Amino acid sequence: MIPREAVAVPEDDLARTVLNLVWERRAVSRAEIARGTGRSRSTISEVVGRLLVTGLVAEVGAGESRGGRRPILVGFQDDAGVILGVDVGATHISAILTDLRGRVLAWRERAHPVRTDPKGAAALIAGLGEACLAEWNGEQSRLMGIGVAVPSPVDPGSPDRVLERVLPAWRGHGVLDRLNRVFGVPVFVDNDANLGAVAERWWGEAVGIDDFVYLKVATGVGAGIMIGGEIYRGSTGVAGEIGHVAIDPGGPECVCGNRGCLATFVGTRQLVDRARSLLDGYPDSALVGTELGIRAIEDAALADDPLALQVVNEAAVRLGIVVAGVLNLLNPGSVILGGSLARVGDRLVKPLREAVATRTLVASAGASDIRTSDLGERAVALGAATHVLVAALANPQLFPGVKSA
Amino acid sequence: MIPREAVAVPEDDLARTVLNLVWERRAVSRAEIARGTGRSRSTISEVVGRLLVTGLVAEVGAGESRGGRRPILVGFQDDAGVILGVDVGATHISAILTDLRGRVLAWRERAHPVRTDPKGAAALIAGLGEACLAEWNGEQSRLMGIGVAVPSPVDPGSPDRVLERVLPAWRGHGVLDRLNRVFGVPVFVDNDANLGAVAERWWGEAVGIDDFVYLKVATGVGAGIMIGGEIYRGSTGVAGEIGHVAIDPGGPECVCGNRGCLATFVGTRQLVDRARSLLDGYPDSALVGTELGIRAIEDAALADDPLALQVVNEAAVRLGIVVAGVLNLLNPGSVILGGSLARVGDRLVKPLREAVATRTLVASAGASDIRTSDLGERAVALGAATHVLVAALANPQLFPGVKSA
DNA sequence: ACACTTTGTTCGGCGACCGAACAAAGTCTG
DNA sequence: CAGACTTTGTTCGGTCGCCGAACAAAGTGT
CATH class of the missing domain: 1.10.10.10 (Winged helix-like DNA-binding domain superfamily/Winged helix DNA-binding domain)
Known part of the structure; x- marks a missing residue:
């Protein structure tokens, strides 16, 4: 036009x-x-x-x-361009199409064994992206760029566009180059927790907050750290990888070789295992006799099932230990809980707050409120798209139809 | 001239x-x-x-x-101006005079009960400053500014020049205004651990490192967090106040009301108490029969006295728990140990590294080396002076003889 | 109806910065 | 060792971003 x-x-x-x-x-x-x-x-x-x-x-x-x-x-003009955001999780891949104000124009999700089938994942990403664009039904030329969230640290020196050495199994498969070729637009990559934080900062609970921490609790545990309104990645890109903070010297051995890591207590697998081992003590639980899954446990917790609540409670206390450390060290303006477990809301936050209270100074704990995200399961994909928007606002050449002289 | x-x-x-x-x-x-x-x-x-x-x-x-x-x-021209740095500790006050390259031109220190006698402290600061200037024997007009380190958090919104509500007992005593009037130059204030980090970043172990944590272990424990080459203060200015991180749920009660805070194990008072309680088990220790003081313990440790080494070891393990958390969360390029306890060098660092190794991912631990500062007891005062230099390089109007048109 | 504000445009001018040209003071080659 | 080439630092005219004054248009208040 x-x-x-x-x-x-x-x-x-x-x-x-x-x-x-x-x-x-x-x-x-x-x-x-x-x-x-x-x-x-x-x-x-x-x-x-x-x-x-x-x-x-x-x-x-x-x-x-x-x-x-x-x-x-x-x-x-919010509709002057559109952005594709992709969330590559451990078990699922989802794609989102947004305008320049973070409005969701289309969304697609599919289960996929990402770690074991990178080749199929690459094809699936492209397919989901195409599907989103088709659903939106606008001119393809308005696509500005693609943001991709990966469940793995990224190189802090060049977090943009590049990066293959993220997922060990993905090495050399050129997923991002392929996306770039298929859609003909720049591709940006970052860690999923980091991008969840971006989403919160622009459209969620952290709007206007410069220093905060986003805690993603899903398949695994990870934190996205926002400092001064910018993602903080650390000196080698592994900042926020809190899954292996030791919280119990006598705890079970972890895959990392140490003992009592947070990851041995919290995460999809760990919560399901814990629920199973507690089944005998809760014969009245709605979960008895069902095929245990994290979704079922979360739903049961929302229905106040005692077994599910117990599992959530224990996870909250463990998370609380780490969150307390975060508050004491970083004094963030807010701590935001995301990932699927955030669905249970106060049932997670309340015991977590209690655990935090006994481990922090009033000055730091009082300053930062702990709350759950309300962006839901699309948060990370939305953050991935937003990451592209942020890049474009910092460098308008990325917007469609804007070129240097 | x-x-x-x-x-x-x-x-x-x-x-x-x-x-x-x-x-x-x-x-x-x-x-x-x-x-x-x-x-x-x-x-x-x-x-x-x-x-x-x-x-x-x-x-x-x-x-x-x-x-x-x-x-x-x-x-x-490193000698085009001089800067006064003041370290207001819990028990001592020191002043340093530096040129524009961090060279020490004069240094003075005096014991003083800072918390209980703010009025006397204000006079003492001015006196020590005058003494430094007199020793230097240059033109007073070349004094550019004064940096003051206080053992207390500062307001992140306006960490400059202002600030009285730092030390509760200092409220309203106008110490900084007085300094400003006496010397006729701008006065800058910040937290002591933050300024220790500044010193390390410009003249010490962290030159060229953008993201690192400085751990000051002296009367108390505090951390200065440098991110992207800038001091990070948190949303309310208490970032780095790690004294009250809970590291032992069954530990002794702390003044803050919680249990097992780091501050109940590490700090001048705590180490001396611990040494005293261990005396019976170490009849051969050189510390037996002496008036126990932190300096004596440090000296004994340097002489490989087993009691002193035990005390240092225990402190190292406790610090290691917190440092491990810092590494996992922030992935800093380096962790630098300062404060008087850093004097014992490897005797502190080695057990600390071991404690850290069992609690961190290889990826983050391997990237950041943990070392002791070699700036000595003048580090914080030097950092206070450097803070003024940093401000002047960012805003050259602060240099002598440079004014706006 | 009148005086006063605010918006958005036009236009002449100032100042920061550039590039070309040049003199001075070096190095390298045959 | 002479001549060709390089690099430095200065001079000087020109370009371009930005400003301020002036103005027309379109409001508001008394």
């Missing part, structure tokens, strides 16, 4: 600043932009003029008068 | 960049600066010209030819 052919908005610092301001404020007048950026109205007028032809912003009517002529509102 | 009267170098971005480059490279040609900053030689020539008249940089001879005319080296 709109002729969008490599319009010139180079690495223009001011144009980027204005674009970000318009995104944040959704619709804002040129005069307001001038005040917000400290530039003159004449300069802003010129910059906005260049942004208008990219289609990323548009004049969207008049605003309220502030005692004089009514301002022309310049609004960010 | 040099007429230095408010020469014009405003918030000039380029001038600041050039100044920082010259500081880093110590002496560098204009052409080299042009290459390093990406500006043209003509532009750099003009900027350097303005910097020369401030006295912060000077032409310091010719460099090696690279196949053509020999370059004129522009060198940073």
